[in-house]
Amino acid sequence: MDNFQEFSDTTTNEVPVRGFLHRPTNSGAIPVPNLSTDGLVLTHGAGANCNVPLLVELANQFSAAGLIVLRCDLPFRQARPHGPPPRGSAERDQQGLRAAIASMRRQTSGRIFLSGHSYGGRQASMLAASEAGLVDRLLLLSYPLHPPQRPTELRTQHFPQLQTPAMFVHGTRDGFGSIDEMLSALNLIPAETELLPIASAGHELMTRRNRDEMPKNVVETFRLFAHEVGA
Secondary structure (H helix, E strand, O other): OOOEEEEEEOOOOOOOEEEEEEOOEEOOOEEOOOOOOOEEEEEOOOOOOOOOHHHHHHHHHHHHOOOEEEEEOOHHHHHOOOOOOOOOOHHHHHHHHHHHHHHHHOOOOOOEEEEEEOHHHHHHHHHHHHOOOOOOEEEEEOOOOOOOOOOOOOOOOOHHHOOOOEEEEEEOOOOOOOHHHHHHHHOOOOOOEEEEEEOOOOOOOOOOOOOOOHHHHHHHHHHHHHHHOOO
16 A cells, blocks of 8 residues: 655645655554654656656655655656756756745644755755755755766855755765765765765666665665754
């Protein structure tokens, strides 16, 4: 039995929120309402949508661990089912994340975490850097530090303004940035950070070999990070 349902929220004045809501379960089957549980907004990369296996599995694992998860499509993906974000879409996509956070706050009074894969993570970090205190923690999956084979074109201009504790999950074979490059970039962030390397993984993170353990490892490490930082 699936523990998620289709979700749509058009009550905001910015952009609609569309995706799937995963609620915590009791014994893995019955959704459990709990207004004080922590919430996670989870979104996708430039070439995908919120139904990619990585996000579905992470949402399932986080909800099994007691969180309520909103797995949602960014505005550019709501506008068209395929293709990369058009030029100039970043601001509207960040508005979409802001609206998703507002939707989550109507679901729970607990802490709110924001997560995204690749492009979605970059937009999440830029939004958090511009609005300190908007969310409690960031979970950034395969952060696209630079375009492949163009290591001088770093996407870190906003890192010195990032005041939200952030955990990065990165494959050791990710062409968008090596582990050493990521560690160096994290020194630019004044907030607490943690880097979780995923051995033998590329930008997609989840592989046939690690699909059983990797999502659980991410959830367990992030829960520990969220508990310890600022405690």
